[in-house]
Every structure is written in C-alpha cells, then in structure tokens.
Amino acid sequence: TGALAAALGMALLSGxxxxxxxxxxxxxxxxxxREIWWMSLWAIALSIIIFVGVSYALFYTVSKFRDDRHxxxxxxxxxxxxxxxxxxxxxxxxxxxxxxxxxxxxxxVNNVNAEAPKIDVLGRQFWWNFGYxxxxxxxxxxxxxxxxxxxxxxxxxxxxxxxxxxxxxxWAPNVGGQxxxxxxxxxxxxxxxxxxGAYQGNCSQLCGASHANMRYKVVVLEQAxxxxxxxxxxxxxxxxxxPGSAEARGYALFMQGKPSTGAVACASCxxxxxxxxxxxxxxxxxxxxxRRTLGAGIWEAMTEAHWTDEKAAAELHAWLKHSPVVxxxxxxxRYDGGEYLVQxxxxxxxxxxxxxxxxxxxxLRSLQLPAEADxxxxxx
Ligand code: CUA
Numbered sequence: 001t002g003a004l005a006a007a008l009g010m011a012l013l014s015g016x017x018x019x020x021x022x023x024x025x026x027x028x029x030x031x032x033x034r035e036i037w038w039m040s041l042w043a044i045a046l047s048i049i050i051f052v053g054v055s056y057a058l059f060y061t062v063s064k065f066r067d068d069r070h071x072x073x074x075x076x077x078x079x080x081x082x083x084x085x086x087x088x089x090x091x092x093x094x095x096x097x098x099x100x101x102x103x104x105x106x107x108x109v110n111n112v113n114a115e116a117p118k119i120d121v122l123g124r125q126f127w128w129n130f131g132y133x134x135x136x137x138x139x140x141x142x143x144x145x146x147x148x149x150x151x152x153x154x155x156x157x158x159x160x161x162x163x164x165x166x167x168x169x170x171w172a173p174n175v176g177g178q179x180x181x182x183x184x185x186x187x188x189x190x191x192x193x194x195x196x197g198a199y200q201g202n203c204s205q206l207c208g209a210s211h212a213n214m215r216y217k218v219v220v221l222e223q224a225x226x227x228x229x230x231x232x233x234x235x236x237x238x239x240x241x242x243p244g245s246a247e248a249r250g251y252a253l254f255m256q257g258k259p260s261t262g263a264v265a266c267a268s269c270x271x272x273x274x275x276x277x278x279x280x281x282x283x284x285x286x287x288x289x290x291r292r293t294l295g296a297g298i299w300e301a302m303t304e305a306h307w308t309d310e311k312a313a314a315e316l317h318a319w320l321k322h323s324p325v326v327x328x329x330x331x332x333x334r335y336d337g338g339e340y341l342v343q344x345x346x347x348x349x350x351x352x353x354x355x356x357x358x359x360x361x362x363x364l365r366s367l368q369l370p371a372e373a374d375x376x377x378x379x380x
Contacts, residue, residue: 029195123168123181126210146283152226169204209329215297232373237274250363263350289368
C-alpha cells in the first residue's frame with residue numbers, strides 16, 4: 001500500500017505520463033499555482049510540526065508517568081488555568097495565521113487585471129465553449145471554439161466562467177486553480193502559464209451522465225503566436241466546398257439535414273463562422289478540422305493526420321452516427337434511427353446513410369484554420 005500511495009502521489013504531482021499532455025496541480029510554470037503551492041506549504045509544514053509535537057507529548061506522558069501498581073488510585077488533578085488558556089489561544093493564533101495566508105492568496109488569484117486578455121468559458125452538458133470577447137470575427141459575432149482553448153504564455157489571462165445548465169467545474173490544473181461554472185453567474189479570475197504546451201482540462205463538478213467525458217485542452221502559445229492565431233481566427237470564413245464534392249454534399253446535409261427521414265440539420269445546434277450556421281445549443285465547429293479532440297475529449301487524434309487516419313476516421317464516423325451511444329447523455333441526435341434519452345424521455349433521431357455521414361465528416365474536416373494558425377503545431 002505504501003508503494004501504491006507513493007505512486008499515486010507521484011502521478012498527482014508530476015503528471016500522468018501516459019497522457020500526452022501534462023496534468024499536474026504542482027506545475028510551477030503558473031504563478032497562480034506557485035502562489036497556492038507556497039500557501040499550502042505553510043499549512044502542511046505547520047500541520048507536521050503540530051502532529052510531531054502532539055505525538056511526542058502523548059508518548060512522553062504515557063511513558064514517563066505510567067503507574068504499574070495495578071488497582072491503586074492515581075493522583076487526581078483538577079484544572080490548570082494557564083494550560084487551558086494556552087490551549088485556546090495558540091490554536092486561535094494558528095487558525096488566524098492560516099486564514100491570513102489563504103485570504104492573501106485568494107486576493108492574488110482574484111485580482112482581475114483589466115488589461116489582461118479575456119476568455120469567456122461556457123460549460124454545458126457535456127462540452128465547453130471558449131470565446132474571445134476582444135476578437136470579433138470579420139464574418140460577425142465573437143470568435144469561439146469548442147473544447148479547445150488557446151491562451152498566451154507568460155501573461156495572466158482573465159477567464160470568465162459560467163454555465164448554460166447545471167453546475168460544472170472549470171479546472172486545468174497546470175494553469176491555475178479550479179472554479180465552479182454556475183448558471184446565471186459570471187465569475188472572473190486569473191490563470192497563467194510561463195510554458196507553451198498543451199494541458200488537460202476537466203470538469204471538476206459531478207454534473208451528470210458524462211461528467212467524466214467533459215474534458216478540454218488548454219493550448220498555451222508564445223504571445224506572438226497567440227496574437228497571430230487569434231487574428232487568423234478572426235479573419236476566418238469557412239471554406240466554400242467545391243460543387244459536386246463530398247464536402248459539398250456534407251455541407252448541404254449540415255445546413256438542411258434530411259427532412260424526409262427526420263434527420264435534424266447540424267446547423268440548428270452548431271455554429272460555423274462565415275456560414276449561416278449559428279446554432280448555440282452545441283459547441284462551435286468553426287475550426288473543427290484543426291481540432292484534435294472529439295466529443296469533449298472522449299477521443300483524441302494527436303497526429304498531423306487527425307481525423308483522416310483510419311482509427312480517427314472511424315471514431316468520427318461513430319460519433320456522427322450515434323453520439324449518445326458512445327457518450328451517455330449526449331444531446332446530439334442519433335442518425336442511425338435508434339432511440340436516445342433527452343431529459344429522461346426516449347426520442348428518435350432521423351436516419352442518414354453511412355455515405356451521408358462520411359460526407360458530413362468530409363465537410364467538418366475541411367473546416368481548418370490556415371496551416372500557420374494551427375495552434376497544435378509544435379506542442380510538446
Ligand atoms: Cu460538467 Cu462535470
């Protein structure tokens with residue numbers, strides 16, 4: 001058990017090696033993590049001193065004053081005013097000292113810098129949308145991206161977190177502490193990282209059937225690259241598919257669905273920047289082809305050939321065909337004609353053929369940022 005506990009501790013502090021992206025609460029490349037780390041160290045050190053002191057006093061007393069005469073009545077004591085006052089005053093001083101430390105750290109983490117880049121975070125069952133309020137797209141509306149967030153390195157970022165339904169928790173441990181995402185409440189605090197790279201984010205509040213399938217990525221970019229990427233996102237308009245191509249057929253299905261079979265249009269729930277698709281019930285798909293995670297992180301395709309290699313293509317196909325089957329509680333319709341649950345009620349999706357699903361996949365893959373704005377490129 002000791003070895004197991006040690007391994008668990010190592011995994012928590014150093015990040016699990018089997019995931020490509022690091023996840024660690026002890027990531028010292030975030031100033032906010034350092035703040036929380038040093039605050040915790042005081043509390044932990046104090047606890048250790050108190051534990052050792054109390055244990056020592058206990059064993060010393062038991063051993064020194066033990067009385068081996070069985071049956072004889074031990075000496076009786078009543079009250080010790082000085083000791084009792086000390087036992088009240090010392091803990092009060094300790095607790096007060098710890099609360100000063102905690103309040104000081106909270107003040108640092110909550111001190112929102114008006115100049116800092118802003119990111120709006122929306123949690124929904126079971127996905128995330130990240131908006132960049134300073135970046136208004138040429139095609140209208142604010143630039144947003146589903147389940148993958150970019151932020152500049154070596155600069156505190158103000159994240160404003162809210163929820164569209166139940167309480168979720170925004171937590172990417174490498175870039176700062178966790179916060180609840182609450183409906184109708186917008187809470188802003190600061191996160192940061194000195195080290196470019198991709199980091200794992202999670203939902204940290206139990207929120208329903210796919211709470212564990214509500215992950216996201218935080219990609220930290222050098223400042224110049226962050227600005228360039230955001231500019232490219234702003235200028236982006238979804239490419240017009242060539243007439244007669246698979247992408248064009250997919251685009252038509254995406255926009256109109258297939259009313260004859262009851263298949264709902266993707267556009268009624270999703271937004272694609274530069275098209276008339278402006279749905280807000282699902283994640284923004286504008287840069288889907290650049291993204292390397294699917295279904296809020298249930299699948300990752302971390303290669304250059306994301307979504308086109310055989311395994312990833314099969315996952316994308318399965319996702320489009322029957323999302324609620326591969327991800328419990330997903331509100332995306334089933335397109336294989338099967339039934340799925342919406343708010344506890346069984347409903348039936350429409351049907352699309354496998355070819356039609358592949359056409360939609362082809363269209364989604366074509367939604368790519370220019371290569372130089374691929375925020376994944378070069379991430380460790
Ligand atoms: Cu959202 Cu757990």
